[in-house]
Amino acid sequence: MEIPTESVRELYRTMVVIRAFEEKVQDLYARGHIPGLAHLYIGEEAVAAGVCASLEPKDYITSTHRGHGHVIAKGADLNPMMAELYGKATGYCKGKGGSMHIADVDLGILGANGIAGGGLPIAVGAGLSCKLKHPGQVAVCFFGDASSNNGTFHESMNFAAVHRLPVIFVCENNGYGISVSQAQHQVIQDIAIRAAAYGMPGVTVDGNDVLAVYEAAAQAIEQARDGGGPTLLECKTYRWRGHHEGDPNQGARYRTKEEIEQWQKKCPISRLEKHLTKTKTMSKKQMQGIWDDVEKEVDDSIAFAEESPFPPLSEIQQDVFA
Amino acid sequence: MEPVKSMQLEAVPAARFLARDMGLDLSLIPGSGPGGCILRKDVEAFAANQGEAAPVAQAGGSATTLARKLAQREGLDLAGVSGTGRRGRITKDDVLRALASAPAGPGSPAGQTVPATGMRKTIARRLSASAFTAPHIYFFSDIKMDNLLGLYGDIKQEILEQYQVKISVNDLLIKAVALTLEEFPYINASFDGENIQLWAEVNIGLAVALDEGLIVPAIARANKEAIWDIAAQRQDLVERARQRKLQGPEIERGTFTISSLAQYEISHFTAIINPPQSAILSVGQTSERVVVEKGQMVVRRIATMGLAVDHRLVDGAVAARFLTSLKKKLERPALMFLQLDQSTS
C-alpha cells in the first residue's frame, strides 16, 4: 500500500507525542506529582497511531485503562488530558474520571474504561448508532489479549457480526494481562483466529510496525465504512513498563529483563525513524525538531495542569444525573 | 420474632419526646402498650390528669434535665426561674444563678431532697401495682426446724467434699418449697384479669437486699435440681446480684419468691407479692422456743413462716393446705425423699 508521505510524517509525530507524554507522566508519577494510577503505553505507540490515522473526528473509539495513547492518537488536547491526570477542574472530566476514564465524546472518544472488556459492548453500541444513523462512520474498539477471554469479547464479536456492524476490534496483544502471560491465559497464540468463530475476518500484524498497522487498519476501516461489517485486527506488541506505575521493576515478578530488552530493540519509533531516514522522508534534524516541539507541548500541558485549580467540593454532588 | 425484653423503661419515640418536652418523668407514666410500653397517648393522658403532685417542675416552662435534677437536689422551685436556653428553656446555669441570688427555697432548711434512683422508682411502681391490684391474704405457721437442721448438719460435709459446694439450710428450704409448689400448680401461676397462666417451671426467687433496694433473681427448676446445684445457682445469682450483673431473664423467670429476714431478730413479717407471681413466703428468725408436745413442755428451734397469696387466684383453704404441706416437709424432711403428697395427710 502506498502511504502518502504526509500521513507517514503524521504517524511519526503522533507516536512521538505519545512517547513524550508518557515518559513525562512516568517521571511526574515517580516524583509523586500525579495521584492515582498510571498505566503507560510506552512501546505500543504504533498501534494507536497506525489505527487512528484512518479515523475521522466523528468516528468513535473505546479505549482501555492503558488509554493515553489511543486518546492522543484520536486527537485529544494535551492540556485537558494532563489536567485530568492531575485531578484538576480543567481536566477532560472535570477531574472526576482520572487517567482511566478520559473521554471527549465530541472527538468520538467514548472513554477509557477501567473494566477489562468493558469497552467492547459500548463500541458495539456505537457501531449500531453508526449503522442506523451515520452510515459511513465506524467504531474502533481497543482491547488487550487478556480481555479476549472475557465474556464481553465473545458477546460483542458475535453481536457485531450477526448485525454486520461497522466495528473494528483492535486487539493489542502485548503478551500479558497484568502478570499472567498469554501462554498462561489462553492456548491459542494468534488471537485473530477467534474471528473465524464469529464469521468475520481476522488479521494479525506486527504491532510495532506502524506502517503495517496503518495498512491493515485502513483496510478494515474502509470495509466497515462500506457496510462490509466488522474485522478483528490483532497487533502484536509489548509494553516496556510494568502493568502500572508501581509494578516492581517493570514487571520483574513475571518477566525477564532480557525479554524487555529484546522488545525495546524493536521500538516502533526507532523503526520508523530508520525508515524515514532510508527513504529520505525526513532528516534527522527535522525529526529532532518534532521532538523539541512535542516536548514543549507536553511541558506546557504540565504547567497548565499544575496551575489549574482542583474542583470545588460541591462538584462531588454534580453530574450524578443529567 | 419476639420483641427484645429489657430492664429499661419502654416507650415509643413520640412518647419520649413528648414527655421530655413537657418535662414529665417517664418512669411515673403507666404504659398501656404491648408489654407495658408507654405510648404517646399515655403521656398525653398523664399530662391531662396530672394534679399538683408533679415531682418535676412544670409551671415555669421546660427545663433541661441537668437543670431539673439540680433544682430538685437543692429544693429550688423552677416556677420562678427564667430560662435563657433555646425557646426559653431553663438551663443549669439559670438554676445556679437563681440559687446564688435567691433565698433558700421551701424544703431546704429542714431536710434534704434526694432524687429517687431508677431502681427505687421501679420498686415503688411495681409493688404499688401489686399491693393495689392483688388482694393479699396472710397465713402464718410455726415450723419446728430441728430435724431439718439435723439433716443439714448430717450432709453438708459430704456434699462439700463430693461436689465442692457449700450448701445452706436455705437450699433445703428452697427445695421443700419447690416440691410443694408441684403439688399446688395454681399457686405456681399468674392471673392477668382474664386468664390464669399456669407456669411449666418452678423457679424460686430469692429476695436479695442491696444498698438501694431489693432484687429478686430466681433459681431455675428448683423442683428438679439437686441440692448442690440449687446451692451453686443461689451463690452465683446472689453474687451477681450484688455486682449488678444479673440478666433480665434471671429475674423474670421467677414463679414464686422467698423473702428471708432470718438473720434479724424478727419473729415474723408480711411481704408483698412480687408481680406477676401469686404468692410469697416470708421467713423469720429461727429461735429456741418453748412448745408443748404430748402434754410436756419442750424446747424446740422454731421459725415462723408467713405465706401471702393473691386472693383473686388462691383461696384461703388452698393457701392453708400449701403452708401445711410445706411445714410437714420441713419438720420431717425424710418425707421429701419419699415424695409423699403431704397435702392430704
Next chain:
Amino acid sequence: MSRVITYAQAINEALDYCMEQDDRVILMGEDIGKYGGIFQVTAGLLDKFGSERVIDTPISEAAFVGGAVGAAMTGLRPVVEVMFIDFITVAMDMVVNQMAKMHYMFGGRAKVPMVLRVNIGAGRGTAAQHSQSFHAIFQHIPGIKIVMPSTPHDAKGMMIEAIQDDNPVLFVEHKKIYIDKGEVPEEAYTVPFGQAKVARPGKDLTLVATLNMVAKSLAVAEEMAAQGVDIEVIDLRSLCPLDRDGVLDSVRKTGALVTADEGCKTGNLGAELAALVTEYAVEHLRAPIVRVAGPDTPVPFSPPLEQAFIPSEEDVKKAVSRVMEYL
C-alpha cells in the same frame, strides 16, 4: 379520552408513541421482535418499525445492555428489555460500572439516555432464577433512576417520561400485573418521577407500597376502615428520585409506618424508608416500623410454597394490626 387497557398494552402504547415521534428510539432485547416479548409488551412493534429499530438480540445481556450504553452515548435512545430482572446479573458490569457512571465519570460530557426494562415478582411458577425482586439493590448505585409504576395509567406516562429523560432509567414492571386493567388516556402524557401517589388518604397510619402490593394495601385499608382504622396508602412508584418529603410528611401526620414490597425482607426498600423516617421524623413515631416483605429465601417452585412466599393481604393486615397495638 380514556379507556380500559392492560398494563402491558399501556407500555406498548408508550413505546409505539415514542418510536413514532423520535426515530432515535430503538428497542433491543431477547424475543421482543417476532415473538413480541414474552409478556407481549412489544407485540406488533417489529411489524410497524422494522428490524433495524426492533432488534431481536442474541442471548448476550452484557453485549446488548452495554451496547445500549454505547448507542445512547452516540445519539440513539434505546429501550432495552431484560427478560427477567434475574438476568440483569449477567450484565451487571454494564449496568453498574458503565451505564450508571458514564455521565459522572466523564464530568458531564457523556449522556446515557436509555431505558432498561425489567420485571420482578413471583407467582407464575417461574422458580428461583426467574422470580426475584431485588430491584432495591439498584438504589445503592448512584446514577440510575428507578421507577415502578403500579397501574396501566402510570406505566404509560412513566415510560414516555423515561424515554424522554436524558438519564439511564431502570423501569421495573411486575410479571403479575401485566394483565391488570385500568383507565388509560389515548393521548400521550407523562407522569413525573420523584412523586409518590397518595392512593388513599388517611390519618392513622402510613402504608407505603410498591407494584403488586399497592392493590393489596388498598384492600386492607378498606377492610380496616370498617373497623375504624384510617390508613393512608402511598404508591411509592418512584424509587430514585425518591419522594422523601411525601413519605416523611405522611409519617409526621400519622406517626406510624408500614412498608410493603415483595423483595426479601433483609435489605428490602422498606428498610431505607425506615431509616429515613427514624433519621428525619423520629419524634413523631408512635409505634414500631414494620416491613411487609418476602422471606429471606430464594423463590420456591412448589405452588403452595410459592404462594406463601408472596406477601399477602393477610401479611399486610398482620403488620397493620401489630402497629395498631401501639396507637
